[in-house]
Amino acid sequence: MKSLLDTVKGPWYIAVYTWREGLRRKTLVGFLILSLLVIFGATFMTSFINQATVGDVTTDMDLKLIKDICVTTISIFGILITIFISASVVPTEIENRVIYTVLSKPVRRFQYLFGKFLGIQLIIIMNLCLMGGLFFIALYIKQQILPTLLLWSVFLTYFEFLIVSALTFAVACASSSSVLPTIAGLFIYITGSLTEYLKDVYNRSGQTGEWLDSLIGYIAYILWNVLPNLQRFSLKTQIINSQPNDPPTDVLIPQLVIYGLIYAVCGYILAYWIFRKREV
Amino acid sequence: MNNSHDPIIKTENLTKVYDTGFRGEQVSALKNLNLEVFPSEIFGYLGPNGSGKTTTIKLLLGLIFPTSGSIQIMGTTDIYSAYIKKNIGYLPEGSYYPDFLKGEEILRFYGQLYGLTGKKLHKRIDEVLELVGMKHARKRMLKGYSKGMRQRIGLAQALISDPQILILDEPTTGLDPIARKEIRDILSRLRDEGKTLLISSHELLEVEMISNRVGILYEGILRVSGTLDELLTSKDRIIEFSNAKNGVVQEIKEKGGEVVDQIKDRVYLKVKSDEELYNAIELGKSVGLQLIKITPRRETLEELFISVIDLAKKERSS
Numbered sequence: 063m064k065s066l067l068d069t070v071k072g073p074w075y076i077a078v079y080t081w082r083e084g085l086r087r088k089t090l091v092g093f094l095i096l097s098l099l100v101i102f103g104a105t106f107m108t109s110f111i112n113q114a115t116v117g118d119v120t121t122d123m124d125l126k127l128i129k130d131i132c133v134t135t136i137s138i139f140g141i142l143i144t145i146f147i148s149a150s151v152v153p154t155e156i157e158n159r160v161i162y163t164v165l166s167k168p169v170r171r172f173q174y175l176f177g178k179f180l181g182i183q184l185i186i187i188m189n190l191c192l193m194g195g196l197f198f199i200a201l202y203i204k205q206q207i208l209p210t211l212l213l214w215s216v217f218l219t220y221f222e223f224l225i226v227s228a229l230t231f232a233v234a235c236a237s238s239s240s241v242l243p244t245i246a247g248l249f250i251y252i253t254g255s256l257t258e259y260l261k262d263v264y265n266r267s268g269q270t271g272e273w274l275d276s277l278i279g280y281i282a283y284i285l286w287n288v289l290p291n292l293q294r295f296s297l298k299t300q301i302i303n304s305q306p307n308d309p310p311t312d313v314l315i316p317q318l319v320i321y322g323l324i325y326a327v328c329g330y331i332l333a334y335w336i337f338r339k340r341e342v
Numbered sequence: 343m344n345n346s347h348d349p350i351i352k353t354e355n356l357t358k359v360y361d362t363g364f365r366g367e368q369v370s371a372l373k374n375l376n377l378e379v380f381p382s383e384i385f386g387y388l389g390p391n392g393s394g395k396t397t398t399i400k401l402l403l404g405l406i407f408p409t410s411g412s413i414q415i416m417g418t419t420d421i422y423s424a425y426i427k428k429n430i431g432y433l434p435e436g437s438y439y440p441d442f443l444k445g446e447e448i449l450r451f452y453g454q455l456y457g458l459t460g461k462k463l464h465k466r467i468d469e470v471l472e473l474v475g476m477k478h479a480r481k482r483m484l485k486g487y488s489k490g491m492r493q494r495i496g497l498a499q500a501l502i503s504d505p506q507i508l509i510l511d512e513p514t515t516g517l518d519p520i521a522r523k524e525i526r527d528i529l530s531r532l533r534d535e536g537k538t539l540l541i542s543s544h545e546l547l548e549v550e551m552i553s554n555r556v557g558i559l560y561e562g563i564l565r566v567s568g569t570l571d572e573l574l575t576s577k578d579r580i581i582e583f584s585n586a587k588n589g590v591v592q593e594i595k596e597k598g599g600e601v602v603d604q605i606k607d608r609v610y611l612k613v614k615s616d617e618e619l620y621n622a623i624e625l626g627k628s629v630g631l632q633l634i635k636i637t638p639r640r641e642t643l644e645e646l647f648i649s650v651i652d653l654a655k656k657e658r659s660s
């Protein structure tokens with residue numbers, strides 16, 4: 063028990079350190095402030111304008127628009143922050159050589175990576191809480207109903223981010239700069255959000271019988287199988303169209319959580335496998 | 343545990359080849375290194391730029407991995423274990439530490455990684471800050487530290503766990519003479535407390551002052567290693583005469599004496615053997631000089647270093 067505690071203590075200190083360091087990054091803080099401004103602007107400003115022009119009637123249309131803007135903001139800025147931080151934490155530390163002093167301490171490499179990964183998750187969670195929290199408050203003020211559906215959405219979005227974060231992190235563990243992993247992260251996110259189309263491409267391919275056609279179909283098939291389907295984590299349509307306190311429908315939350323965790327574990331194992339023998 | 347005659351750090355045929363670039367170019371940075379560092383000594387690890395000192399140190403710390411050969415620290419080859427790491431303090435080359443933390447926060451962070459917590463850690467932070475003379479700047483951010491202050495905080499973090507072994511990569515580079523002296527004193531004191539220090543350096547004079555043993559590395563090969571007494575023996579002696587008059591130096595030179603210096607009425611002759619010594623005394627007497635004293639002259643580390651490197655260069659070109 064004591065030894066178990068010792069194995070997680072090191073990573074925990076590294077995680078806290080990573081989190082503190084992350085908050086110093088201008089890009090991250092910039093994204094965060096911008097997203098909060100957009101959410102704030104979209105909700106409070108429109109209500110201000112509405113009151114000035116149409117009185118206190120908020121139309122259904124307005125509300126939908128606001129929700130759309132905010133949900134989109136959370137996912138776009140959220141994923142940018144996720145990718146940015148997951149791609150840069152390890153390469154930065156190798157670049158500024160702080161890693162020398164850390165890895166020479168009684169910290170095994172899997173512990174080091176675990177600490178870094180945990181720190182990244184802390185940043186992502188904090189950032190989701192801030193954005194989601196602001197939206198939550200805004201929505202509550204507007205509609206006077208606790209928007210519990212939003213909480214579910216933020217919860218699921220985290221697991222979506224977790225997947226992207228873990229895979230980006232694995233790429234980052236092989237890179238010496240954060241450029242490549244950032245691009246990889248964006249690629250994973252974009253294709254992961256389009257896996258339905260990949261399936262479509264596969265289904266339609268092979269009709270002409272040309273080799274290029276079949277090749278594209280084949281690649282699409284592999285990507286469709288390997289890449290996570292990130293679309294499943296989105297509650298956007300439901301948030302926009304239903305009552306804020308409706309329970310989430312059409313999603314199997316426990317399954318999605320497990321789905322996310324499996325990808326995260328795979329990403330972490332891949333990261334460790336890459337980093338295990340890496341020379342710094 | 344360890345017998346004091348057994349090396350505390352030992353490498354056997356340690357070899358490191360770096361793969362560089364995509365074209366498969368290779369740099370052979372270390373070749374069959376057999377290094378031995380004994381307990382409670384300061385080992386001066388010397389060598390010109392690019393000779394492989396940092397490579398050796400990184401191998402010892404598990405930051406990079408050997409191409410072949412083995413490393414033993416404190417009697418075990420499992421040098422990546424927490425037990426070994428707990429007993430090693432490391433000061434990397436250059437001073438790269440988290441900039442956004444305060445001096446004491448950095449020490450807290452590193453201390454925590456060693457498993458220190460609470461009061462014990464707090465006390466230890468106070469002790470090492472005192473030791474390296476950084477108490478006054480403990481609440482300041484590292485960003486605002488000068489080079490010397492960074493180096494001191496670096497030393498403090500290497501010492502935080504009170505390790506048995508200290509591995510310091512160029513600890514005094516970029517420091518002013520007073521800071522150097524202070525660091526040197528700290529290092530000697532640590533050695534006197536029984537710690538083992540492996541110090542890589544370019545400062546030969548400094549290394550000569552504090553080391554018990556040295557090793558000289560060149561192009562990845564350890565050219566010599568041994569105690570300073572073993573390595574710097576020399577039969578050279580300096581004879582000091584007084585009562586020198588004008589033209590006497592010329593006269594001595596004509597008679598085959600080697601004058602190394604002349605100050606006022608003093609003349610200094612260098613001799614390389616007993617026979618030369620007696621001849622020189624006779625010579626001095628014959629030109630009317632008065633014998634003041636004979637002092638053995640130890641070779642300096644600098645001379646040894648240069649001759650070792652020269653020899654290595656000649657060997658390579660032939």
Ligand SMILES: Nc1ncnc2c1ncn2[C@@H]1O[C@H](COP(=O)(O)OP(=O)(O)OP(=O)(O)O)[C@@H](O)[C@H]1O
Nearest residue numbers: 360362369371389390391392393394395396397398
């Ligand atoms: N990561 C690396 N990849 C490729 N070659 C490297 C790498 N690190 C060091 N080298 C090469 O290995 C050799 C030894 O370098 P090392 O840094 O060990 O020298 P050093 O003795 O510490 O030199 P200095 O006194 O300048 O610090 C050099 O030729 C260097 O170019």
Ligand SMILES: [Mg+2]
Nearest residue numbers: 395396397435
């Ligand atoms: Mg070096």
